[in-house]
Amino acid sequence: MGKTIAEKIFDSHKVDNPFGDIHVIRLDAVFCHEITTPVAINDLVARGMDRVFDPTKIKAVIDHVTPAKDSKTAMQGKILRDWALRNDIVDFFDIGQNGVCHALFPEKGFVRPGYTVIMGDSHTCTHGAFGAFAAGVGTTDLEVGILKGVCAFHYPESIKVDITGALPQGVYAKDAILAIINTLGVNGATNKVIEFTGEVVDKMSMEARMTLCNMAIEAGGTSGICAPDMVTVDYLWEFISDDFSSKEKALESYCQYAADADATYSEVITIDASSLVPVATFGHKPDQVKPISEMAGEKVDQVYIGSCTNGRIEDLRVAAAVLKGKKIKAGLRGIVSPASPKIYSQALDEGIIKIFMDAGFCVTNPTCGACLGMSNGVLAEGEVCASTTNRNFNGRMGKGGIVHLMSPASAAATAIHGHICNSTIFAAGGK
Amino acid sequence: MKDFNGKVLFLDRSDINTDEIIPARYLTEITKEALKPYLLEDLSQDGFNPTRDVEKSSVVLSRANFGCGSSREHAPWALEVNDINIVIAESYARIFKQNMFNCGMMAIELPKEDIDRLFATFAGKETTLTTNLKEKTLRFATASDEENLTFSISEFDQALVVAGGWLGYADANY
Numbered sequence A: 001m002g003k004t005i006a007e008k009i010f011d012s013h014k015v016d017n018p019f020g021d022i023h024v025i026r027l028d029a030v031f032c033h034e035i036t037t038p039v040a041i042n043d044l045v046a047r048g049m050d051r052v053f054d055p056t057k058i059k060a061v062i063d064h065v066t067p068a069k070d071s072k073t074a075m076q077g078k079i080l081r082d083w084a085l086r087n088d089i090v091d092f093f094d095i096g097q098n099g100v101c102h103a104l105f106p107e108k109g110f111v112r113p114g115y116t117v118i119m120g121d122s123h124t125c126t127h128g129a130f131g132a133f134a135a136g137v138g139t140t141d142l143e144v145g146i147l148k149g150v151c152a153f154h155y156p157e158s159i160k161v162d163i164t165g166a167l168p169q170g171v172y173a174k175d176a177i178l179a180i181i182n183t184l185g186v187n188g189a190t191n192k193v194i195e196f197t198g199e200v201v202d203k204m205s206m207e208a209r210m211t212l213c214n215m216a217i218e219a220g221g222t223s224g225i226c227a228p229d230m231v232t233v234d235y236l237w238e239f240i241s242d243d244f245s246s247k248e249k250a251l252e253s254y255c256q257y258a259a260d261a262d263a264t265y266s267e268v269i270t271i272d273a274s275s276l277v278p279v280a281t282f283g284h285k286p287d288q289v290k291p292i293s294e295m296a297g298e299k300v301d302q303v304y305i306g307s308c309t310n311g312r313i314e315d316l317r318v319a320a321a322v323l324k325g326k327k328i329k330a331g332l333r334g335i336v337s338p339a340s341p342k343i344y345s346q347a348l349d350e351g352i353i354k355i356f357m358d359a360g361f362c363v364t365n366p367t368c369g370a371c372l373g374m375s376n377g378v379l380a381e382g383e384v385c386a387s388t389t390n391r392n393f394n395g396r397m398g399k400g401g402i403v404h405l406m407s408p409a410s411a412a413a414t415a416i417h418g419h420i421c422n423s424t425i426f427a428a429g430g431k
Numbered sequence B: 001m002k003d004f005n006g007k008v009l010f011l012d013r014s015d016i017n018t019d020e021i022i023p024a025r026y027l028t029e030i031t032k033e034a035l036k037p038y039l040l041e042d043l044s045q046d047g048f049n050p051t052r053d054v055e056k057s058s059v060v061l062s063r064a065n066f067g068c069g070s071s072r073e074h075a076p077w078a079l080e081v082n083d084i085n086i087v088i089a090e091s092y093a094r095i096f097k098q099n100m101f102n103c104g105m106m107a108i109e110l111p112k113e114d115i116d117r118l119f120a121t122f123a124g125k126e127t128t129l130t131t132n133l134k135e136k137t138l139r140f141a142t143a144s145d146e147e148n149l150t151f152s153i154s155e156f157d158q159a160l161v162v163a164g165g166w167l168g169y170a171d172a173n174y
């Protein structure tokens, strides 16, 4: 019987099958950030188990609140920093080198096709864009991962989401994934892996695939996953060129993780991309999605462009194309957080930062910042934010604040108008 | 093993997320105990008052997809430090459920009909749960009503509850 990508990865990483469908798998990478790791570190220290299974397989970053905003966040950073140092974790990224984990680690080449990755962060599913099984876990799973290099999962069933046709102008990966979450519902993929396939995915850049996979968790998915192809190899080539004699050889090797034609899926969903339109969320659940045209006119206090969903260079390029030569609406606050130093620097080189600044945006350092309402743009009670992030939960960006999730293009268009509006108006050259 | 008995807190809604269980603004805490006052602070539900209702409860009864959202284990911890070691719901988000058992706590699933009936019979009344892990039974009781149900728990989850969590189990086995 054929296998899905996730099944192939599980089978090649199996350590134990203690009960039923529980598989304990070997981990290729354990990622850490300063919010969920310090409690694990303190617990390991208290138990006299302050060790790591393999310092080269652990990558750590201070990204959620950086620079530290107060004594408590400073202490979280310090615990992670001191731990990385004493456990010889070379790939530790501090101020100056740090950025949002799910943007930073991929661009360092830390995720490869066929890898198993865990992190104490729900959006770890992002890394499935590389053909990896990447799952967010809690602190105890993280602790065991750090100590033993293993994690237990139910043997994964997969949902196949086939995106056919082509995305219309002004419609992006973000609109597609919001539409998919709307179809699946917030728990439609619970305990399952979402495998994204189809012409649209084949043509997508790694950045766009990461946007897709990033929000798999918003439908409850354990991991998003895209089959590795030449786009994946091209992206990774600078890191893997020593391992393979040619890109074709690399692809051949990675294709062992492609799904078999007769693989079994618990569900297959086909989305005709040409029917998609720019969308945004309303309410407090990410599956509450409707066309932006139906929301047009709702007043917005803040526009936030950034995060592990849409803070990458392509996202900034799209937003800048909309913003170029324009000003954000008086009275509205615009904030952009390039997701990594590399992205920031590229955006500077390409003149994108200048466009944002001329438009009236505040440009912050790479950080999660406002996305989780801890710093850099927390909302006041009753304020509304159009955001390129991934969660519109009640209180997510500040107690009593309201968040509408949308694409960078729509967020930029909204910034200019001062109320929610359709990105295609501006993408088409402005009206 | 933890204690899985006591007064029931009724959270009559689906999709209660981890931001509602413990808001991100408290994630700067580095001890579990520090989370205690903030459990369910952002949950708005008619008649629910976190300060009043959490303190006397040891059990949460809720509906579908409980614990969705962020992977934060702070959610089970915030329950744990408030002496709530068991949640009973129709379904859970994967990470939350795993986190519960990883902490040696229980996230028990019951069919929708059972959950509906439990809410209909007991919500709003002073209700006590008695859990028998060996027999896999739950007994909900008020002064006048009582209902006995059986539940299922996977062997793995049960092993975690008995081992006091995944760290103890993994350390002994891997």
Ligand code: SF4
Pocket: A064, A100, A101, A102, A121, A123, A307, A308, A309, A367, A368, A371, A372, A389, A390
């Ligand atoms: S950007 Fe937002 S969603 Fe992404 S890792 Fe940071 S806090 Fe989480």
